[in-house]
Amino acid sequence: MTFSSRHTHALPLYTSVGLDAWWPLLYLVGDPRAVRSPAGWTVAPSSPEAVSRFEAGWTGVDRSADHHAWARRPNGVALVAALDGRPLAAGTAAGEGDGFGLVHLATAPRLSDAQAGDSVLAVLAALDNADGNARVCLPAPHPAVRPLLAAGWRATDLDLFMATRIDLLDARRCVPSPALA
Template identity: 35%
Template sequence: MEIRAVDSGHLSGIRAITHATGQSDEDSGADPAYVEVIRAQGHAKVAVSGGTVLGWAGALPTPLGTLLTDLFVDPAVHARGVGAALLRALPPLEFTFSSKHPSALPLYARAGMVPSWPLLYLSGPVSRLPRGVLRVDRVDATTAASTEAALSPVGGADPNAVSGAVVGRGAGAGMGSGVAADLGAGAGLGPGRDGGGRAAVYRHWMRAGRAFVVRDGERVTAVGAGRPGVPGVLAHLTCSDPRSAAGALYAAVAALDSDHVALCLPGPHPALRTLLAAGFRVDDFDLSMQAPTIELPPTWSYAPGLA
């Protein structure tokens, strides 16, 4: 068995493992664009033997630390050390979202990550959620990444300095002119944190959707991305202030202009009880695993593979 960097010749094998392990086709190894984001902005590895892909894994820098995006092994070769070999080929990891597979949690714990809260896969109707008065403005990927850096716990810059590249007013507004942002991409990120590469992640989320900031008056409270549809999907929302987290979430969901929305929320998120009372259901869950050196905000909406 050899561990190699992912290239285009491995994509069909990665796709086959994705399907064999019961994952969807979106934001998974079945999506070449998703794999390319991880390969280009982080690390993507495959385990191969005789030209056959046995498993694959990815790691991606994020504003919170290095994320283990994926670790999937062909079920036919489970318990043969493939997953452990892939982990050893990646840089030091700081968090991941573990599936409920019995081998996953022990493997990640041995890598130095401990379990925390569940990441709940939720879906439900939007009509019964509070509307509030927060404003949602569309932005470009670079502005979204800069704002996220400032709103993250390791940030430190002022997110309200990000006044540039706003795309109109309101979630449905058209392209408008912007003022040069005072906060550049990646400003305020600590050592080892992702800077400009985060804009590539936002561009991935924006392929069929939009990036946006949520404002309380003129104060930026959150930044995220999502796509309309049936259902709509809130791919990600950064909001580290517990006082603003619920209102920002309701505003972001409403701005998707979809009757039914899917999203992933930490179990302790301030909006969870309201979502459940409004008819949302828990479709599945993963388990947050994190190194002792970091603390994942329970006020974000996470994309399991890109955070």
């Protein structure tokens, strides 16, 4: 799997080795102050170690090196989102200026699609960027996309999720870093 750019040679190259294009990954930009945290959700700073443990427990994937690297970026912060006090999403925000935003977020497998969308909205609403806007990459079918667009966020670019099977990433649940592909 990979996230293919719209470069004219990318799609033919990836399809020639057996990958199919499944859905667009939207690069969304907007004002976090325009997003309201859904009822019951809280977001708190954490540590890369804690975020990595949550993600490994939920997904079986150890991204501790990634979370440490992301947290070392300018304005990097590991975050845990809880619903009614139960940690159900964990990730890292980082960057500066127009590049600040949610880099990656993992969610507990027991979340419904709506709760997965709410977790993203809660984290984005909690971001504090002195320059105003924040970024997030979301699959087009993700349940947070519609509320973000309704809040004035806009898609500034897109990549294509390319994979041998569509089920390698859950488009209604994942908040991937395009660099992970």
